Amino acid sequence: MKLVSEYFGCNVFDDKVMKEKLSSDVYKSLKRTIKDGRSLDLSVANAVATAMKDWAVSLGATHFTHGFQPMTGITAEKHDSFISPEEGGKVIMEFSGKELIRGEPDASSFPSGGLRVTFEVRGYTAWDATSYAFIKDGVLCIPTAFCSYGGEALDKKTPLLRSMEAINRQALRVLKLFGNADVTSVKTTVGPEQEYFLVDRETFKKRKDLIYTGRTLFGAKPPKGQELEDHYFGVIKPRVQAFMKELNEELWKLGILAKTEHNEVAPAQHELAPVFTTTNIAADHNQLTMEIMQKVAQKHGLVCLLHEKPFAGVNGSGKHNNWSISTNTGINLLEPGDTPYENAQFLLFLCAVIKAVDDYQDLLRISVASAGNDYRLGANEAPPAVVSMFLGSELTEILEAIEKDEPYGAKEKELMRIGVHTLPKFPKDTTDRNRTSPFAFTGNKFEFRMLGSSASVSTPNIVLNTAVAETLRQFANVLEGVENFESALHELIKKTITKHKRIIFNGNGYDEAWLKEAENRGLLNLKTTPEALPYFTHEKNIKLFTSHKVFTEVEIRSRLEILQENYCKLIHIEACTMLDMAKKDILPCVSKYAKVLDDTLIAKKARDSKGFAYENETLNAINDLSDKAYYATKDLETAVAGTSSIENVKALSLYYKDEVLSKMEMLRSFVDKLENLVAAEYWCYPTFGELLFGVY
Ligand code: ADP
Numbered sequence: 001m002k003l004v005s006e007y008f009g010c011n012v013f014d015d016k017v018m019k020e021k022l023s024s025d026v027y028k029s030l031k032r033t034i035k036d037g038r039s040l041d042l043s044v045a046n047a048v049a050t051a052m053k054d055w056a057v058s059l060g061a062t063h064f065t066h067g068f069q070p071m072t073g074i075t076a077e078k079h080d081s082f083i084s085p086e087e088g089g090k091v092i093m094e095f096s097g098k099e100l101i102r103g104e105p106d107a108s109s110f111p112s113g114g115l116r117v118t119f120e121v122r123g124y125t126a127w128d129a130t131s132y133a134f135i136k137d138g139v140l141c142i143p144t145a146f147c148s149y150g151g152e153a154l155d156k157k158t159p160l161l162r163s164m165e166a167i168n169r170q171a172l173r174v175l176k177l178f179g180n181a182d183v184t185s186v187k188t189t190v191g192p193e194q195e196y197f198l199v200d201r202e203t204f205k206k207r208k209d210l211i212y213t214g215r216t217l218f219g220a221k222p223p224k225g226q227e228l229e230d231h232y233f234g235v236i237k238p239r240v241q242a243f244m245k246e247l248n249e250e251l252w253k254l255g256i257l258a259k260t261e262h263n264e265v266a267p268a269q270h271e272l273a274p275v276f277t278t279t280n281i282a283a284d285h286n287q288l289t290m291e292i293m294q295k296v297a298q299k300h301g302l303v304c305l306l307h308e309k310p311f312a313g314v315n316g317s318g319k320h321n322n323w324s325i326s327t328n329t330g331i332n333l334l335e336p337g338d339t340p341y342e343n344a345q346f347l348l349f350l351c352a353v354i355k356a357v358d359d360y361q362d363l364l365r366i367s368v369a370s371a372g373n374d375y376r377l378g379a380n381e382a383p384p385a386v387v388s389m390f391l392g393s394e395l396t397e398i399l400e401a402i403e404k405d406e407p408y409g410a411k412e413k414e415l416m417r418i419g420v421h422t423l424p425k426f427p428k429d430t431t432d433r434n435r436t437s438p439f440a441f442t443g444n445k446f447e448f449r450m451l452g453s454s455a456s457v458s459t460p461n462i463v464l465n466t467a468v469a470e471t472l473r474q475f476a477n478v479l480e481g482v483e484n485f486e487s488a489l490h491e492l493i494k495k496t497i498t499k500h501k502r503i504i505f506n507g508n509g510y511d512e513a514w515l516k517e518a519e520n521r522g523l524l525n526l527k528t529t530p531e532a533l534p535y536f537t538h539e540k541n542i543k544l545f546t547s548h549k550v551f552t553e554v555e556i557r558s559r560l561e562i563l564q565e566n567y568c569k570l571i572h573i574e575a576c577t578m579l580d581m582a583k584k585d586i587l588p589c590v591s592k593y594a595k596v597l598d599d600t601l602i603a604k605k606a607r608d609s610k611g612f613a614y615e616n617e618t619l620n621a622i623n624d625l626s627d628k629a630y631y632a633t634k635d636l637e638t639a640v641a642g643t644s645s646i647e648n649v650k651a652l653s654l655y656y657k658d659e660v661l662s663k664m665e666m667l668r669s670f671v672d673k674l675e676n677l678v679a680a681e682y683w684c685y686p687t688f689g690e691l692l693f694g695v696y
């Protein structure tokens, strides 16, 4: 058996391989370009490409691809083989520097929003050399960013990289004020915890809704759900264990630091968390993790469901985005320090995050908005749609003491003076046992908990990085050139707390009373995707992204359009799938069973005056519900037909939410009742019970 340490990263063209396979000049030059973020010199690129190809071919690769994250869906790739014809009908394996650094996929079929009209969308992909190339299924994959020839970003990575540059620029300004001469770069780090469901593949294949939409559109509650809470951290079943083992191995080979695995709250629900890394790499790795999860599941006769709400009435799946900021000297800027000086710096960065989350609540909400996530947020299984922050009581009390110029703690008689006093040490595990907060401080990082399970982590991190870059910019502007740095700092922190403390909430986010209070505090409650999305183009948000050069205004508008279009398409597909299931399978099977009941009823009645209560009453109930379900399909059809007359995509998305979704719910309610009445052998689909408890 091979040791993990022996095969970890064996499919990655990482630093160790580079050092081994490249001449020292080429290696140094590559490292320099990576560090400075400049583009590669062609002669260096040629040398790297040849070494990369030789390495990949020696490991059995035949193709290469530029993998990128389009604005919808998972990683996109087009494979090209290395082969190049030679005389005598032979081939050689070739790969040039040009092919390494730039690819030209046909971009016209990827969603581009308004860009499609404004520009001729021909795009190119460019190697993000900070994210290592790797081999997957015999293909050398080169992580890339995807832009149009006009320079507009057509993917999620380009703006993510831009946002990392923005926060780097502004954080360095602030760090300089604290005298950190040795710090030359600042990067945000991310560790995403990923939830998912596993169901049996044969059972999955019998459900059109799962196949077409990734979630069940009908389904009565099973006798047992998650009420016993016996699944969370429970013993992992052998088949799931085998899946997890292979998943870990595949991820480790790709250099992904898969670390924690456990069962989650819902039956058939599990979680995987990696060790955190630099944000763009974490985003690439999370995309890859979701893909490998699905592939490995297939091999084990399973299907991995990444949908946010595969089963109504059972907890859905999310993703927790753990986020922090680190310097190249290895300092975590969100870690409280040991000295007054370190603590002052920590408090300023903390305030930068507080202000950023308050100022850009709407963007954070948008960054997690999707049709699937709308079923989770605010449903007492995930944070509410209101963005707020949890800091824990110790930190909150310290901030209050600073704000009010009051002594902190029982013993301390002195006032908390920033730059003079040391923060008390708070044990990490007391800082966070509140799982209901959307955005929680967990000792040395923030955990953004509103993400849906299938989401790319790029989008929320683009917002976070840029919003915090903006507050740091404002802070640097205030503090640069002041005479008395310490007192200016103290005032700035005080002012920030006073102005933004409304975003801090340490209580139970699932509590109804909180929503009322949040409203009183003036916090936004954007319940659904169509309601949240229009905030994207509010003036302050356009200003934020354009001033930090993360998005151009054209890019923002095109992205908004894509998000709205995508929402409409998803609901449309769900509605059509429901109609298909109801008309072709459910109503016919109900009718068949009604006939059986009716025949039996007639036979029994002819013989005796009793003994047919079951048939009689069930038949009445079924007939009643069958009519209701049938008319509900008609209503849904009418609602869907109504979409054709709406041209404005914002209006259309609101129509889908208000008119189509409500009709879908209505139809579902009748069908789920029918499911409970129809004999098992007549019901046309596997039940929730079979799906949720079908894997041993
Ligand atoms: P939890 O109690 O939420 O399970 P963990 O300590 O297990 O918390 O951490 C969860 C995730 O947070 C892991 O993926 C971990 O790597 C990540 N994490 C820890 N420190 C940081 C950091 N400084 N920046 C980003 N992510 C981090």
Ligand code: MG
Residues within 6 Å of the ligand: 193, 320, 447
């Ligand atoms: Mg967590």
